Amino acid sequence: MFERIAEKFQDIFKQVRGEATLNEKNISRTLREIKLALLDADVHYRVVKEIMEEIGRDARGEKVLRSLKPGQQFVKIFHDRLVEFMTAPDAGLKLSSTPSIILLAGLQGAGKTTAAAKLALYLRRERHLSSLLVAADRRRPAAIEQLEVLGKGIEVETFTGKGNSPLKIITDAIEYGRSRSLGAVIVDTAGRLHVDGEMMAEIGEIRKKIKPDETLLVLDAMTGQDAVNVAIDFNRQVEITGSILTKLDGDARGGAAISLRSVTGKPVKLVGVGEKPEDLVSFDPERIVSRILGMGDIVSLAEKAQAVLDVQDAEKWEKKWKKASIDLEDFRRQLRGLKKIGSWESIAGMLPAGMGGLEDGSSRIKRMEAILDSMTPGERARPEIIDGSRRERVAKGSGTSVPEVNQLLKQFKLLKKMMVKAGGSRKKQLSIGGANWPL
Ligand SMILES: Nc1nc2c(ncn2[C@@H]2O[C@H](COP(=O)(O)OP(=O)(O)O)[C@@H](O)[C@H]2O)c(=O)[nH]1
Ligand SMILES: [Mg+2]
Structure with missing residues (x-):
């Protein structure tokens, strides 16, 4: 994407x-x-x-x-x-009635019917709610069957009702849902190829009569600018409470994801990332922006990094971490581990501020390694002995500068402090604090 x-x-x-x-x-x-x-x-x-x-x-x-x-x-x-x-403060689904009613609207092919089933699964997973799917798209006979099949696949009941009046079917379904103490009633409606007055009037009337907890507009992210225009029209004529952006797994350009909240004033609440019922997730601006800016998925990178460290010498590292007894030798090993994960550029974002930020890291990591290589084993084991003249020697030997050596020592000290915070006892904290760091 x-x-x-x-x-x-x-x-x-x-x-x-x-x-x-x-x-x-x-x-x-x-x-x-x-x-x-x-x-x-x-x-x-x-x-x-x-x-x-x-x-x-x-x-x-x-x-x-x-x-x-x-x-x-x-x-x-x-x-x-x-x-x-x-980011919107109101991006979570607001479901407070029993049953809560969720009305789905949108153009044909946007993904409403699929989203209905996805939503039922999502609510079961995230909110522990049981749902009823309502087949209120009566324009195409196949639509009823499509919803039923999807419902069966995830073991959620579909209310098909009788006749061709969506409003009657929906009110019957709500009654039925209430009698069964269901958590949510999810209403799939008929779309059109383009925005038209008839569709708007239909949705508007349903909305007025049933007063749903959520009226969600389903939009196809791949249609970009069109999706945004559809959202503007819908929001003007039918009051929506938010949107579901589908097909983000395709080659969506990002425009809809960036624009929607600002243009409609309504949050994107959920995103579809595939055709299967489980492919619906909450809208997470941080994740989306990372993808848009090409910074990779920082969360998964952090997990990846952890995995590499794990296979390295996990036990040894953990013992040292607990005791906060790492030295620069360990630090050097960790740096090499980071290099194995992939480009520094893509992992920089997962480091705490000041340790990577968004820096152009591959050259920096090389310089850090050069500094560590220029130290003697004794210095790496007991960094506190690296005084002013040693720093100058290390800087010269590594082709770097004294401020860079200072910075590395400072970062190391910070890392050690973090370790103490994370795992050390009070007694150990005192002993680290008492170490005479010439910084
Ligand atoms: N790749 C992908 N396909 C989707 C997604 N959501 C829906 N689709 C597909 O889009 C097509 C139209 O979906 P449908 O739910 O029938 O749209 P509706 O006309 O609005 O009810 C179907 O082939 C779906 O499988 C999604 O998030 N990702
Ligand atoms: Mg449909």
């Missing part, structure tokens, strides 16, 4: 991260490129305008210009802003 926009952002960021200083010229160039990438990804023009205003202000702000690595700081701020932009 989002491969195309991710590739563009990777290129833009590579360039801006490489800049030693930011000035009006390279800031303008970067902003222009970001703008084009967003437009190309089908982000709504109003949203692009809004984002660009904020980012422009930030990029020229003190926090960026004054930082040690302005390019990286800029990327980080852009990332954070985008997440903030897509």
